Amino acid sequence: MAISVSRRLLRSLGSLSTFGQCNSSCTMSQSFYNSREIYGHVKGSSSMFAGCSTLLKAGTFLVSKGLSTSILTPESSNAKPVVSEERKIGLLQDLMIPVTNFQNEDKGFMVLAGDVFDVPIRKDIIHRVVRWQLAKRQQGTHSTKTISEVSGTGRKPWRQKGTGRARHGTLRGPQFRGGAVMHGPKPRSHAFKLNKKVRRLGLKIALTARAAEGKLLIFDNLDVATHKTKYMVNYVNEMENTKKVLLVDGGPIDEKLKLATQNLHYVNVLPSIGLNVYSILLHDTLVMSRDAVERIVTRMHTPINR
Secondary structure, X not given: OOOOOHHHHHHHHOOOOOOXXXXXXXXXXXXXXXXXXXXXXXXXXXXHHHHHHHXXXXXXXXXXXXXXXXXXXXXXXXXXXXXXXXXOOOOOOOEEEEEEOOOOOOOOEXXXXXXXXXXXXXXXXXXXXXXXXXXXXXXXXXXOOOOOOOOOOOOOOOOOOOOOOOOOOOOOOOOOOOOOOOOOOOOOOOOOOOOHHHHHHHHHHHHHHHHHOOOEEEEOOOOOOOOOHHHHHXXXXXXOOOXXXXXXXXXXXOHHHHHHHOOOOOEEEEEHXXXXXXXXXXXXXXXXXXXXXXXXXXXXXXXXXX
């Protein structure tokens, strides 16, 4: 939505010179500007706005009608919404969100590919992928004994005729106590085939859902100052409306981060190659490093081998 009173409003806020390069309608998503509540404190500085104008010239800014617009001025670090409209999801538009770290420092911005982080939400695809994951990880070691495997005599229990009882040839049958189990489970694989396109789409939908909810945080890196568990506990306690956190790094997990999170049941760490739909759904907040985002986007853009 175009900012109709942009010049008069910006003049009153004393920030017209900052947005001198922005003559066209520039809009950003709610999750980008409400960074103080969702992504941590983002300080308004001249370098930030210089980077903003550079991105505007490069054409990587998110431009859309259905998005909310807010203004950050150097005088105030708080985001003040000017236009409040709910952003439409699934338009395949690139998203720009701030980058921070465990110390809530401003590390610039990052543009997320729209074909990965802004796809239409489809619950049926998520359901299929989750069922496929859970079925594949079943051990399938359950087993029952057939009549040939049950321990017992092979002798005929009584003669065929003349006793007035039913005829039987063995006491190992399913009708006797301690006998066999007919048509019972045997060791097998519960996995079934799911097309790679569906699996890839499910991961895109899960990432889109977290980004739309404002529960996707981008960190410059996942380096921690110490291996102490209380460091991670204090950070999670500062986050609002967060119960479980999933940390995703690009390459191998740092040893300090492993030690800091291994005793916390509500904080889990994964490399980017292990990111999956079920893990994303189990955690209400997703924290990804720059490297992890780049690797995920590269993987999503790689053609599928048939």
